[in-house]
Amino acid sequence: MDGKKKIWAMAILCAVASVGFVVPAGAEETMTHDLDEVIVEADRNTLPGGFVANNDRVGILGNIKAIDVPFTQKKYTEKTIMTFYDPNQPLNGTLANTPSIRIGSTSPMYTDFSMRGVNMNASHYYINGIPNMFNQTRSIPAYILSSVDIVSGPNTVLNGSTFSNNGTNGTDAPAGLLNGTTKRAAADPVTRYTQRFSGRSTWTEDLDLGRRFGKNNEWGIRVNAHNEDGGLSIKDADVRDKSIYINLDHQDAKSMTNIFGGYYDWKVNGGQRWLSASGVTKGNLAEAPNGKTDLSFDGQTKYNHGMLFTLNHIQKFSDKWSGFINGGYGHYSEHKNDPNSGSLTLGDNGKLSGKFRDYVSDSKSSYWQVGVSNKAAIGNVKNDLSFAVDYFMYKSKAVNSGSAAGQATIGGDLWNGVHIIGTPIAAADIDSVGYSKEYAYAATLADRFEFGKASLYAALQYRDTETESASGAKVSKDSLNPTFAIAYKPVENLSVYAPATPNPIPNR
Numbered sequence: 326m327d328g329k330k331k332i333w334a335m336a337i338l339c340a341v342a343s344v345g346f347v348v349p350a351g352a353e354e355t356m357t358h359d360l361d362e363v364i365v366e367a368d369r370n371t372l373p374g375g376f377v378a379n380n381d382r383v384g385i386l387g388n389i390k391a392i393d394v395p396f397t398q399k400k401y402t403e404k405t406i407m408t409f410y411d412p413n414q415p416l417n418g419t420l421a422n423t424p425s426i427r428i429g430s431t432s433p434m435y436t437d438f439s440m441r442g443v444n445m446n447a448s449h450y451y452i453n454g455i456p457n458m459f460n461q462t463r464s465i466p467a468y469i470l471s472s473v474d475i476v477s478g479p480n481t482v483l484n485g486s487t488f489s490n491n492g493t494n495g496t497d498a499p500a501g502l503l504n505g506t507t508k509r510a511a512a513d514p515v516t517r518y519t520q521r522f523s524g525r526s527t528w529t530e531d532l533d534l535g536r537r538f539g540k541n542n543e544w545g546i547r548v549n550a551h552n553e554d555g556g557l558s559i560k561d562a563d564v565r566d567k568s569i570y571i572n573l574d575h576q577d578a579k580s581m582t583n584i585f586g587g588y589y590d591w592k593v594n595g596g597q598r599w600l601s602a603s604g605v606t607k608g609n610l611a612e613a614p615n616g617k618t619d620l621s622f623d624g625q626t627k628y629n630h631g632m633l634f635t636l637n638h639i640q641k642f643s644d645k646w647s648g649f650i651n652g653g654y655g656h657y658s659e660h661k662n663d664p665n666s667g668s669l670t671l672g673d674n675g676k677l678s679g680k681f682r683d684y685v686s687d688s689k690s691s692y693w694q695v696g697v698s699n700k701a702a703i704g705n706v707k708n709d710l711s712f713a714v715d716y717f718m719y720k721s722k723a724v725n726s727g728s729a730a731g732q733a734t735i736g737g738d739l740w741n742g743v744h745i746i747g748t749p750i751a752a753a754d755i756d757s758v759g760y761s762k763e764y765a766y767a768a769t770l771a772d773r774f775e776f777g778k779a780s781l782y783a784a785l786q787y788r789d790t791e792t793e794s795a796s797g798a799k800v801s802k803d804s805l806n807p808t809f810a811i812a813y814k815p816v817e818n819l820s821v822y823a824p825a826t827p828n829p830i831p832n833r
Contacts, residue, residue: 376405382454382474382504384483385696385711386771393780395810395822397477399423406467415467420503425477435599436464440477440501451484451504453585455653457690457719458633462659463591465505468531469549469570474504482786482808485694485715485767507572507585510535510545527555527564547572561619562595579641586634595621599668604678611675614739620669620677622735622745624662631657645701651694659686662749664735665727675739682727683752690719707775715767720760722795724752759795783809
């Protein structure tokens with residue numbers, strides 16, 4: 326290209342750049358392009374990530390937005406439960422997400438944990454707001470739960486009458502509570518069959534069916550069946566579990582009813598992991614053993630079977646008033662051949678010792694609560710008031726051959742396991758002993774005031790407890806239990822709070 330052509334080309338480019346492009350309207354429309362539809366799904370009831378719900382169950386006050394709750398409390402979602410699920414220790418993974426909780430036993434034979442340093446177990450679990458439907462051996466199955474509320478602290482007054490002790494050492498009061506809410510039928514039908522393989526050869530099958538039916542889908546049914554059989558990660562330990570649970574619910578404009586029930590048949594052979602180091606003298610602690618070593622004797626077993634039933638009903642009387650009824654009944658039996666007191670004694674240089682026991686128990690628990698709630702507003706002050714009365718009964722009996730004269734002993738070490746020495750003595754007939762009992766009655770008044778950015782909580786519970794031994798000896802006590810707290814939100818997504826629960830006021 327010669328010099329003149331280059332000059333003309335540059336002139337044309339400059340002219341185009343200075344004027345720009347002018348496109349007719351019709352041509353502009355033909356150049357547009359619609360992107361494919363993108364659907365972003367999220368659950369409005371959970372916080373970002375989906376692991377924690379944005380509403381907590383605050384006892385008889387009902388569900389309250391999590392950021393407005395002035396207590397140490399969390400509500401974990403089904404996503405959390407299943408993400409940290411372990412078939413042999415169903416809720417341990419979920420509990421470990423709470424800083425105040427430490428898992429007390431890695432054994433599949435027990436459900437022990439500690440909350441704020443106080444020993445607890447699954448007998449302190451609530452299910453649908455009903456206490457003591459499970460026990461130290463048997464935990465709430467994770468596959469039946471849609472959420473778990475964990476209350477770590479003294480504000481358990483809002484949940485009515487409960488056990489007077491922690492159920493493990495029989496002295497300390499529980500340091501909190503855990504409430505599991507069972508799965509209900511969703512709007513979309515659920516037909517799910519799940520298989521899992523874990524441990525050495527544990528094969529697990531879960532069947533989950535959910536349907537809604539009736540006018541406006543008012544009725545719903547959810548069925549969860551479970552079959553588990555095989556060897557655990559601990560060598561020579563195995564599990565068998567056959568359970569079925571059914572949840573039936575009904576909802577309409579003025580009422581909500583939920584009925585839940587189930588039956589379980591569970592057995593673990595082996596799996597001993599409880600040791601007491603009281604027999605070790607200074608300088609004679611053994612080196613850590615191989616984790617594969619089984620510390621159970623041949624024939625060590627723990628068998629637990631039972632049934633439970635819960636009822637929840639809310640009836641709306643008007644825009645301001647509603648009533649509620651919560652109740653439940655549970656019955657379970659246990660039979661175990663294991664070391665007396667549940668643990669082996671660790672001695673010098675890894676020696677293990679103990680006594681054999683044949684232990685049989687039978688326990689029954691029932692709970693009923695009736696109450697009313699009122700939601701009102703006086704000017705800019707919102708007021709949520711609830712009043713409830715509770716009745717709780719627990720009775721149990723057991724026979725234990727561990728202290729029998731001439732009972733067989735257990736001997737061995739950390740590296741080679743243990744074995745029975747002598748002839749085991751069986752327990753007496755369980756019908757030969759009576760039940761020990763505990764009764765609790767409570768009346769609870771709770772109020773929540775909301776004014777502007779602040780909320781004030783106040784509750785007062787009168788509680789009357791009576792325990793009766795199998796021989797008929799009785800101990801009674803009653804008390805007033807106050808609790809109050811204040812929460813303040815300087816901005817929408819930030820809350821500061823200060824709870825206070827004085828010591829109970831004994832009446833006698």
